[in-house]
Each structure stands twice: as structure tokens, then as C-alpha cells.
Amino acid sequence: MSDDAGGRRPSIRDVARLAGVSHQTVSRVLNEHPSIRPETKQRVQQVMSDLQYRPNRAARALVTSRSQTIGILSASSEQYGPASSIAAIEEAARRRGYWVSTANIDAHDPQSIPDGIAHLTAQSVEGVVVIAPQVRVFRALAAQHLDVPYVTLQSTGLDPDHTLTVDQIAGARLATKHLISQGHRAIYHLAGPQDWIEAEARMRGFLDEMSANDIPTTAPILGDWTAQFGYYAGQELLRVRDFTAIFSSNDQMALGLMHAIRDAGLDVPGDISIVGFDDIPEAAHFWPPLTTVRQDFSELGRRCVDLLLGPHDGDLAPLPTIMPELIVRRSTAPLR
Template sequence: MSPEPQKGRAPSIRDVARLADVSHQTVSRVLNGHPSIRDETRQRVLDAMEALKYRPNRAARALVTSRSRTIGVLSATTGEYGPSSSIAAIEDAAREAGYFVNTANLAASTPAAIVDALKHLVLQDVEGLIVMAPQVRVFDVLAGMAMDIPYVSLQSTGQSDHRALAVDQIAGARAATQHLIDLGHHEIVHLAGPQDWIEAEARMRGFLDAIIDADLRTHPPILGDWTADFGYYAGRELSRYRDFSAVFAANDLMAIGLMHAFRDAGLDVPHDVSVVGFDDIPVAQHVSPPLTTVHQEFREVGRRAVALLLGELRGEPVSQSEEIVPALVVRGSSGPVHAALVHY
């Protein structure tokens, strides 16, 4: 019998069954990993699938198994290095475990937009959800929707109704600020992230903890939007006052914008002002001067998120997730406070 199906159509499960000389129910059992199939029968079916170039239809398999083998990812950011790296790692780890990934990116962070994105994922029959949208309002919406599928977040919200995989943002921000304090800086400004962002709040808290413990004067934080453009704008404004000797920016893009503005204002980094960022994006080591920052393992975060969610789907006992501690990377943008800047 020829292995070729009728011309003009894709091979079906019945074509595989005919070529392997088994029933289509047997082919279905092979596809779903049923333990009752003999090894030689399973191999005959696999050989027929390969000869026909047969690819199982995911929708049909979902009807048979009541499982879509799909993980949903809810993301509030697109294009940035950190989230993109985590999503790529999530997709790699999911594929290794036999899962597909369906991602919904929030075009806006309004409650209506969040609900629409979640409904889209639910309609795709995702078995579980990874939340990479780090705003408090996202979790408020999730709680209000009473989701009946397990989900894992990449930020700790203090809630106990889901598993959280947290990077210790507070410890990272504290290390960055303490580094500046150890260099002799007593007047340190914080360029923060947007309000309602869990990461921004945690990094501000780490900054304030270090400042308070060192009994230093607290400058009002500047609320940014994560962009280099805002960093440049803030740097131009800060250059007019000079009542500080260092800036800790809540992410690298704002820090790079800051350094650009300081350079345009005739200030030398780090002689006149030290700058520290957060994230350690690839370009951070190539700007002038290379940026001191806090390194995050974004791919490791994505990999662990999949492992945590799959454990939930398998019904494994819930255990406390170990926080990932970021590491300070010292480069050329931070240096000892200049003698003329110690007192104002």
C-alpha cells in the first residue's frame, strides 16, 4: 500500500493507521503516550507517521485528552531585553516539556484591557498561566476573576493564592545604593520606576532602606517611566541643581539616558556624578563609561517559572520558592565622591 494520502490533502490519523496496519484508536493511544501499547507497535506507528510526514492536530488531541498542552503568558511589556529574554526562556523550557506557549501582551494597563487579555488566554484553553505583568492592578483583576487555572507570577505580591517566583529586587537595590555610600556619597538621588509597578516599589524600598540605615538625607525620588528618554529629561533637570553626587536609577535605560544628559551638560561621569543602574542589559557594558548595574538572570527566571507551573499542574506539594538574588556589577560609571562634592 502506498504511504501517500490522497493528493491535495494533509495525511490524517486514518492514513497512519492504514500504513501501520493498526486501528486509528491505536494511533491515538500512541500519540497520547498510553502505556498499554507494545514497543514494536508503537515503533510501527511512529515509522508510518514519519513516512507520511504526519503532524498531529493540536485541537483534535485536546478534544481527546481534555488537555491543550499550552501555557499562557500574560505580559505587560514588549521589546525590552529583560521580559523578552524571560519569554524566550519560557518558550524553550515549555517546548522541552512538550508544551506550547500562547502570549498575550497588554497594549494598555486598564482593568478592561487586562480582562480582555486574560479572556483571550482562557479561550485558548491554556492549562496554566505565567504572569509577567508586574503591576498591582493586574493581580487585583486576577483576584476578581477567580481564575480556575493555576498561575505563577514573576513578582512577589504578598498574596498567598498563587505561586510567586521572586527576584529579590529589594536586596539588589540596597546593594546598588550601599555601593555608592561605600564610595563616600552622602547625597544620592533615586530615579524610580512608575507607580503601581511592583518592581519599582521594591527597588525604591531597597534604596530607602540603605539611605535610612546610613542616616543620610533623603532626596524626593523622581518617578520615571523606564525609558532612556525620561532618563535624559531627568538628567537635564538634575544638572541645573547639583545638590547630589550620585544617582541610583531603577533600570539601565534610564541610567543611560541620565549619563547622556550629564555629558551634554558638561558633567563627567563618574568624576562629577556617579550613576548606577539596574538589570544589566547587554548594552550596559558598552556605553561610555560602562555602566555599574545590578545583574538579573532573566533566562533563569523564565526557566524556573515553567518548572514551578508544571509542578503545580502535576499536583506537586506547594513549597516556598527560593528568591533569586541579583548581583552588583561594578564598572566605570561609579567612583569615589570628589572632594569638592562632599559638602554643599
């Protein structure tokens, strides 16, 4: 149906001419104005479909002051937790008719933070979600002045008025309490990297639960989230083997631990029990299947979007904290 002989993209005026309406009417259809008659709306939408017309979102934002876009500032999108959070936010945003634009920043480069914010601001985003697990990012962010609503995914008191979190401390306590309930007392903690907010919170939860049960602890081992580090740490720990259980701060390091234990001729959970954190999709298929702490990323995404845009369809305002869940599988067992 297009008469686009010159190769240019169809414009709003092309749609108006072929639909027999004014371009203001087409604009009202695009903005879902309630005054448009259903038959007119249907005719305009049919022409847009025939022409494969796509509205200029930037121009539309200038007119309506609404870009229908949420920005995400992310410093660690390659890790399972942040990546899952981004995917969940994108899904929840689409259900509300919004798109998501992600700016990936370098946590080690302070200048990338204002650059990332400027990139999102230039797109007229209506709100920003900050997924930056490192403490130093939030300190740099505090120096910025966001003039749109924003939510941070973190579990500290760094910015309590704009925070949404899965309670990492409670999740770590669930994992540690489970091992203690199985009779274990010699429990090690393989932590995540220093400066990661989640790693610090999970370490604190482990230490709090051990202290609450009057069980002495050794210093947690600082890892890097990878299965390779878990394997290396397992090899080193097994030189002495003065423990019967390990709480790993994520599932990938737990996988490496299980590999090292098996290579040493020992059994999980017969000789050593292992608990992870995150419940990655593969955790149920480790051998043995991994006991771990599950975070509800779908709920996290929904609440993020509701905090930015307001509750949907009369829902109540979302609570700022989501409780995790312990998933018990076959990598833990009572102490022999």
C-alpha cells in the same frame, strides 16, 4: 509518501493505514503510552514524518485533558524585564515538552484582562503565568476566577500564595549600598513609573538602604523607563548638581543619564557615579560599561514552569524568591 490528492491535511487514520496499525495505536504513540513496542512506535513515527502529519492539539486536549500548553498573560511585553521573562518561560517550557501561548493585554483597559484569560482558557492551557507589572492589573485579576494553576511575577504581597519574584528590594539595596561604600552620600534615585510594582519595590529598597545608613534623601524622580527620559532628567538635575551619584531604576534611563552628563562636559564616574538595574545585554558595552543589578531570567523561567507543572526529575520544589546580583563595572568609583 502522501496520497493526499485532494489537498487535505493527513489524518490520524491515514497514518494508521500506512503504518498498518489501528488509529488507537497511533493515538497511544502520540500520547507516549508505555505499552507500545519500540518497533511499532518507530514505524508510526516514520509514517508521521513522511506524511508531515501534525496532530490536532485542540482535539488531543479534549481526549487527554492535557494541552501541553502554558498560558502567559502579559501587560508589558515590550519592556526588557517582561520580554526576557517570557523568553525564559518559553525556553523552560520547551524543555518540559510544553508550548507557550501569550495573551497581551492593555493595562489601562480592565476588560482586556478577562478577555485575555478567556482567550487562554479557550486553548485549554494547563497553567497561567501573569506578567503584569502594574498594581491595577492585579487588582482587576483578583476579581477573576482562574480554575488552573497560576503564578504571578511580582514583588508585593498582593497574592502571596501564587507569587514568584526576583527580590527587587534587595537588588535596589545592593545598588545603593555599593554607592554608599564608595563614599557617596548625595545620591539621587531615578525611579520607574508610578503604579509599576518593580519601580515601587526598587524605590523602597533605595530609601530603606539610605535610611539604614542615616543618609538624608530627596524625593525620587519618577521616570518612564526610556533613555530619552534619563537624558532629560540628567539635564535638569545638572542645573544644580547637588549630587555625586545616581541609582537608576533601569539601564535604559541610566544610558540617558550618562549621555547628559557627558554632554555637560562631565565624567562618569570621575564626577558622577551611575548604577542601573536589569543588566541588559548592551550594559557591558555602554561607555563606560555600566555597573548594574542583574536578574537571572533563565532561573526565573525554570522556577515558573516548575511551580506550574511540579518539579522536574525529582528536583526539590522551587523557592518563590530569586536573589539578584550586583555587577560592578566602570560607571562607579570612589567619591573624589
